[in-house]
Amino acid sequence: MKKLTILLTLLVISFATHAKGPDHSQWEHDIQAFEASDRSNPPPANAVLFIGSSSIRMWSTLAQDFPGYRVINRGFGGSDLDDSTAFADRIVTPYHPVAIVMYAGDNDLQNGDTPEQVRDDFAAFVAKVRQDQPQVPIAFISIKPSIARLALLPNIRKANQLIRTWSMTQKNVAFLDVAPAMLDAQGQPKPGLFREDGLHMNASGYALWVAQVGPWLAEHAAAAEVKREPNAPLK
Helix, strand or coil, rough: HHHHHHHHHHHHHHHHHHHCCCHHCCCCHHCCCCCCCCCCCHHHHHHHHEEEEEEHHHHCHHHHHHHCEEEEEEECCCCCCHHHHCCCHHHHHHHCCCCCEECCHHHHHHHCCCCCHHHHHHHHHHHHHHCCCCCCCCEEECCCCCCCCCCHHHHHHHHHHHHHHHHHCCCCCCCCCCCHHEEECCCCCHHHHEEECCCCEEEEHHHHHHHHHHHHHHHHHHHCCCCCCCCCCCC
């Protein structure tokens, strides 16, 4: 009887934890820092929002890489895809972006999420931001293969395929596949694209991303009127 009681208690605790959902509070400091920055230095209107994990946060050359656009960087390192969804009311909705570029997913897989969960989390992000802006164009940069996370390659491939397939069923949702250009002839990540940690990219890695994101922005810029004069200063 005692063993049964313990088992039932553990089941109740497990169910309660699962029902409560993931804890996003660890990112509260980062989100508050974004909000403080918005108050002291209001972000530009009619901007392209880049959001996601550390590969976005460390993309320090966004303005130079996309000189024809106003850009906002809201990457917070180590985050999962669903963290961006959880804070969308605070770091997406207030900007009314004319387009959104997202990168996330490898942290999710590293933390134990399945490829299906990653796909579903991206779908949830799209649904969340489109509550406020039903027509906003959204691009998902494919989950990158990296030296540090070679063991994840099968799940990365599967997650990317699932997200690609889902995106094809949606209006104004694009899947930007950076993975092939980041792999060598043997299907392994190219070392020359990464920093010493083997996870985060150097300028050569980001150049491959620019090659994918740039044409997508150009296609959607005319309709959304996100372009500014090339020499106009960022606000």
